Each structure stands twice: as C-alpha cells, then as structure tokens.
Amino acid sequence: MTVIDNTHQRLLPAPAADVGRLLDRIGRPGDPLWPSPTWQPMRLDRPLSVGATGGHGPVRYHVSDYRPGRLVEFTFDPRIGLTGTHTFEVIDHGDDACVLRHRLVATPSAHMRPLWPALIGPCHDTVLEHLLDNAEHAVTGTVTDPVRYPWQARLDVRLFSVQVNATSVPQNALLLEAALPPAAGPRSDLADAYAARVPPGVTTDPQAWADAIFGNPPPAVTALFRLRNALVTPFGIERGDRSAFDTISRTDRELLLGTDAGHLDFRASILVEPDDDGVTVTLSTHAVAHHRTGRLYLALVRLFHPPVVRAMLRRAAAAAVRPRPVTPPGLPTTTPLR
Template identity: 70%
Template sequence: MRMEGWFAVENVHERVLPVPAAEVGRLLDRAGSADDPLWPTPCWLPMRFDRPLAVGADGGHGAVLYHVSAYEPGRRIEFTFDPRIGLVGTHTMEVLPQGPDSCLLRHRIVADTRGAMRILWPAIVRVCHDTVLEHLLDNAERAVTGSVADPVRYPWRARLAVALEGGGKVRARPVPAEAALLHAALPRPDLADAFSVRVPPGTSVDPQVWADGVFRDPPAVVTALLRLRNVVVAPFGIERGDSSAFDTVGRDGREVLLGTDAGHLDFRASILVEPDSDGTTVTLSTHAATRSRAGRAYLGLVGLVHPAVVRAMLRRAARKAVSPRARATVAA
C-alpha cells in the first residue's frame, strides 16, 4: 500500500507472518546490530547506530541518516530522518499481533521531500527503498518459516544501485606485511603490487571463496586477453597458461596463496581477507620473479595491462559477492 503526493511520501510495506508477534519482535530488537537478521546486507550498506538500540541512537544506512525517536522493545521502532538528506518525517517498523499464532510486520514512511530529494525520490530512491523493504520482509519470512513464498525481484535501477553502492572501489596499496605466505614464497620479486576492495558486512570472510571468485570466474574481457596471450607468446617459447596457474598452493588463516612456477617466471598471488565490525577488506597481491631474458621481456609487456586486469577481476568478484542472488544463497 503506497500513497504519495507530489512532495509528500506515505509508503507502506507489510507482511503477515504465521508466528506469534513476540517471535518477530525478538528479530526487530536486533535492528542495527552486527547480527541483524532482517536488514538485507551485503546487498545494501548496513544499518548502524552510535550506541545500542534505544531512543537517541543516531546513525542510518549509507547516506540515509536518521535517529531512533521512539522504541517499544519487541513491538515498535520509530526513526526520524535527518532533514539534511531531503526527507522530513519518520519511518517506523512495528509488529502487530493478528492472533495467538500470527502477526503483521509493517514498515511505514511518512515524510515530506525537500530540495533534490523531490527529484531523487521518484527517479531512484523509491524503487531502491521498495526493494530493500521487500527484501527485509523476505528475510523475516525466511527467519521464522525457513523459506520465502515469493522472493523479491530486483528491478534494474535497484541492481544498478547495488552495483554502485556495494561493489566497492578498487584501490592500489602497498603489498601488506600481513601477506606472509606471499613474502615467504617470492621474497625478491621483479613485480610486486596489491589492490584492495572494501565490501559490507555479510560477505564471505573465507579467502578461498574470494580466490575462487576472482580467478575462477573472471570478466569476459580478461578471459579473452588470456586466450590472446597464449597465441602471442607461443612463438617465443613461453608456456601456454591454463587454470592451473591459479591453483591454491597454501593457506594460513585469512590468507591463501596461489600460483605456479614456469620456465620464464615464477608467479604467486595472495588473497588476504581482513574483516572488522564495519565490513571486510579483500586484498589481491601479486609477486612475480623472472627466470630468463624472455621472462623479463614478457613481464615488461604484461606489467602494462596487469593493473587493469587485476582491478577488473577484483571488482567483479566484489560485485558478485554483494549481489541480490548471492545474498539469497547465503540466507538459504
């Protein structure tokens, strides 16, 4: 049910759940916590507050800022928007009993739009909000019944927002000292670089999962470049590369090591996963050491495209990790 004027918003999402209200109320009381069972992370940036859930707790999700203006444990949370975002009003989550073994979980926005939000709300914010709330209700249904009868379908504008918000920006960085396996494997590399991406809470913290995501499912353009590479290097006596070059050769805690030795150079790649309370940093580091003149020439050419290739592979893995499909798989 949604009723909206030109500048006023009244937006309601609700779902009947076949369990007592107290059971859903316990889920609601974990809103904004690290183990929030309802908020659809990692698709969307998590809801976070500056203190435990209580009146006065200040925070929001991403650029959408608000504070807790009313709280009845197990029943109702009211949030008041920070007017700087262009919404003046509240959004409320509440659990309404429908009998001894049924309840209604409802979210309602009542607000006026201001400034740029008068354009942004109908253009993109509303569809993202509707998608987030239906995904949240899916999570509630799954938590209490074990399945979802009609899962939310992400429209293209919501998928675009997820890609831009959750996929993360890949940044160059020094090879981290914590990549101990990599430093031990090739301590004197001729090529050494590292790139990191930051992803929201809820993504995998298993470095092997990330290694598979980066190297076993690269972008199509990277696959095409690898095939071209095999054609070009053959006349120069350099071995053709295959997927075995990205086999895992070691693991220690949050780091996995991949790579191979060839006649022209030795190659190692490290995936290092560093989780914290606000998300996870995934770093892909590379060391390569040449063995011959052909290897040095090869590395000189490959080094020109290597940063772009690594960025593309890491960016794709990050976006897939926070995709709606990935979240549904994790939740199931």
C-alpha cells in the same frame, strides 16, 4: 508540498513477541532482518535506544522513539534530502500472527523530488521487501514470493555495495611474505595489491574467493588471456593455463597461489579480513622475471594488469553480494500483505 508516504508490511505466522525480538536486533552485528551483504548494513553508534545515531550507506538518521519488541522510529538527518521519519512496527494479528510494518513519511527537498521516483524510491522498496522476506524466512523457514530486483536496485548494489581500490600489500599477508626470498623485494618486476570492500555476510573462505576471482573471470579478461597465449610462444614464453592459479598453501584467512615458469616466478595472495562493518578481500601480486625476455614481458603486462585485476576482483565481489532468493520458489507458507 509533496509528501512521501510509503508503507510495506507483511503478515507473519508467528507471535508478535517472536518478531519483536528480531526487530530489537536491527542495526546490530548479526542483524537477522537487514538484507546484507546485498546492501550496506544498517549500523548504529550504540545499542538500540532513543538517541542512537547511524544509518545505512549515505542515508543517516537517529532513533527518535523505541518501544522494545514493538516499535522503532528513525528520524532522518535532513541533509540527505528527506525531512521526516521511517518506522518499523510489530502489530498483533491474533494469538499466533502479527504484521511487521514499515512506514516512511517524509518531505523531500528540491533535489530529492525527481530522484525519489526515478532511483531512490525503487531501491527503498526493494530493500524493504527483501527485509520482509528475511523476516518471513526467519519465522517460517521459507518465503512465498521472494523480492525481484528492478534495474535501479541492481545498479545501486553494484555501485555502492562493492568498492575496489589500489592499496599496499597488507602486513597480515604472511604467506606471501614467507614465500618471497630475501632478495626478491628490491628486484620485484611486478608488485601491487588491490582490495575489495563488501558488506558483512559474504564468505570469508579465501579458497572460495580464489575460485570466484580466477575461476570465473570477465569475458574480456578470458579473451585477453587467450590472445596472450597466441602471441607469446614465438618468444619462448610458456603458454599459461589454470595451473598458474593452483593453491600452494593456505590458512583460515589467507591463500597463496602461483607458479614458477621459465620466464618468471609468480605469486598471488588472497587475504580475507572481516570486521563488524564488512569484509575486505585483498589480492596481492608479486612476480620476478628470470631474464630480459621475462622483464620485457612483464613491462607489457604492467599496462594491462591493473584493469584486469580490478575487473576480476570486482566481478567476484559483485557475485558475492548478488541478491539470491532465500528459498526455492513454489513453497508457499503464508500470504504477504502487499
């Protein structure tokens, strides 16, 4: 039966004790090694110790051996399709250097045998090389040869590190609530909310999210907006521009933007809510038409609004988790063991 035996390691110009302290923080908030926000974080149900259970995304395991500052062994939950272990180890390499090594030894189930070489293996390799990049950066301030993401890893990040769903307007969207007149709710012609969930480590500045969502929309959305401007003028509706997305007010976690036009009043709230396991960014939209033409306009907009908002929010979230080199190229400090 085929056994997967996969090793990644890096020679680091730092004492084993220093790198061991980094390893002891794995799976905890603020973990300096795990490559989040690009990948879903590793999380354990208790401090790092034998018996702690957790995983990253759908990959589940428990701590089966732990030697502080030296070794952490995880045993896979066989229901994921792997029976075996994956282990981090810090190995002395002289007084001022060490090797950080990860080894996975596991027997794949029948369905995992074709998946490992085609998809899961390349993603695993990418995560581990990115993690070793983070270790190298933590002890040297630079990285010799930053990891390059193959298409399988880019696809996995896009599919599983970013989730966008319809939701209700958050109760914490206080700027939006305060901006609406008492009578606005019952006669809203457009009111909805969509939330993006991304791993921890992304910006929590609502202005940065507003710039990403409205300042860099997908090309198809830009084309649709231009078509809208070309069609609405004969009906007495104002052509739109970027001023429709000007900031009206903000707090540390919420930003309110919008405009008052002849045919409608438009408000949007961007609420950013971080926690230990990720960041939720909710885009809530509210519009009230002033007359029949405005209501007809919004009736048409409602057909396109959900996919447009989803696309804009997903694009911004994907940009937030996109892997970036942790240091500019061309600054060698140490040679990694590949």
